Amino acid sequence: MKVVATYNIKGGVGKTSAAVNLAALAAACGLRTLLWDLDPQGAASYLFRVRPKVRGGGRKLVRGRSDVAELLRGTDVEGLDLLPADFSYRHMDLVLDEAGKPTRRLGKVLAPLADHYDLAVLDCPPSISLVSESVFEAADALLVPLIPSILTLRTFEQLGEFVDAEVDRRPDIVAFFSMVDWRKRLHREVVQSLPDGRSDIARTSIPAATEVELMGVERSPVVVHAPRSRGARAYANLWAELRERLAL
């Protein structure tokens, strides 16, 4: 099972949108796919109409006292299951801090599922904390959405430095531009200023598009309810890049 996490220290940059759409595309390709909604806000769970509730809460789950299989929920996308969010995840940092080897804990939760899924997508909360460090340890790849600006590129580089310094098993780190508004000069300039062939930034950008925003209304990934839209096509291209990169 390969593990991909959508991560950014900031919120509202398109992590959940990327997670749900890429997970749906993976399932449509025949990969047995799991999406873990780690964000206590539960946006991914909401989009899939799954109640953001985990029996026993985050504490039991992280401490290995829950049967994780019993917590999974099938989604409306065939082949895609969800480990839902729970509001108690807001205390996950504390729970991890109390546990031994805190940065290994999330990987341990996923371990019993490794034979059942080809891909796990982790939708992470916006922070840099023990939760994110544990995600970094568990992930084969970090997928980092960036809204085009000079500062976000700098933050992305800082993330790479942090992972290099702190994480034992370094995941592949790939950024992609998200919510790109081609009418804005700054967006255009930032995206176009990148040297060709930079391997840590995906070729595909996700546009700021109404149909992507409508996911909250439709309560389904854009690749499901508007598969021919600009946004859906962009996610399909991003998935193709990611799939090749991860040899999925």
Add this chain to the structure above:
Amino acid sequence: MPLDVPSHSLALPDGVDPQALVSFLGDRFDVVVEPVTSVSYTVVDTADRRLRGAGADLTVDGGRSGPTLVLREQVGAAPLSADAGRRKRWLIGDLPEGALRDRLAPIVEMRALLPLARVQADVQALSVRNRDAKTVVRLRLATHAALVTGADPVPLSPRLEVTGVLGYPKPLARLLGVLSTEVGLVDAPGSMADEAIAASGGDPEGIRTKVRVALRPDQRTDKAALAVLRDLAGMVEANLPGTLDDLDTEFLHDLRVAVRRSRSVLRELAGAFPPDELKVQRDALKWVQTATGPTRDLDVQLLDWDHLLAEVPAARHGALTPVRTLLDRHRAAALRALRRDLRSAAYRDAWRSYRGFLRGGLGPARDRPDAKRPIVEVAGRRVRKVYARMVDMGSAIDEASPAAALHDLRKRGKELRYLLELFGALWPSDVVKPMVRTLKGLQDVLGTHQDREVQADHLRALAGELAGQAGGPDALLALGVLVDQLDAEQRAARAGFAERFGAFAARDQRKLVTGTFRS
């Protein structure tokens, strides 16, 4: 940790109108009903139904972009698909590279995927939703018909496939309860693929390699032997068309195994048959075996080709192309000869005569000393004797023994194995199974030893032909590497002989054989 999603295939009883069922469900549940779509597809599997055995369904679906192979395995997972191309059969190498091919390869191995039935279906997808408008049960209502060439479509039983959604067991249980108690739906007796194959005149279980004859220990030996031989003759006939059409290598392999087993029965239970007639039939079967041998030998050579190539430095692979070309050419010639023989009037007459022999009428039992004896006694005596003979032969083999000594032992081993496979059910399985296991262990090394000898001899014999061809000198050098590899594998097999034979001929094993298979 099970994550399987429960799935039920329910048959609609006579008189239940599919659309009335949809209305009924709509009244009782929050159901989203998709429009009916008409689809046609072809059920695809190997002749021996390997995919069925692995719990997988493979179809060729028509579509705008051309025929597509679709593999459905795990309930709840999206199917895998790949371009099918326009073919009458698919070997693994014919499939496009990708997930579907990777998944099928270990199941299908060298067998061809064949179209087994054509189906037309009207399918309607439905989903039951909960209060959050989330799908909690998936349904698929379908009416099918098997499309049979030159005949009207054969209607198949309408079905409702009900699939749960992980984490939502209660809505599924409630729906199934309603369907069972209020509509009278019951589990469908078999899969739709099985039903379609049967309606098309095929056997849903596919071509068998195991004999399925219920024997009684006290059954007359001649009757028991004839029952087994008739079953084996059916296997020869079932594999003949695929052999002649050269669909895959296993039709010929299975045909030859059935013939060899038949010869073995005639030899080991010879006392149950009239000697003159027996000789005629044994000669006829031997002729079939001889006529099919060269093609099979080349099949073994070619099936092992990739394995052999892996041991040769990659830089030399190109040099071996003329060798491969020559082998392919020899195989094509051998197949032509095989076809000529098995399509000949002589074969047809011989087979008709053999079938007549199997119908009985073997003459007075006084000329056949074992005819009336219980099969458990006669077959048991043969197991004991063949085993004892093998122990003697194997014990005499040492490092100086010629390869022929191992080959002779292997031939005896086949006799014993067939006796145990065909008549083993007459004795306790806790004796027969371990015996077959140690015998198989021994036969594996003897088989490798013999196969490598034949393959190496065959390759050496190509040298003359290769020398005069373009690229011949390079090919000869590379051929030497291949032959060395085969020789090394033969030596390794021989080195493993003592241990395997030791297990087979162990004192405990000998005692068990003497005690179990006594007259």
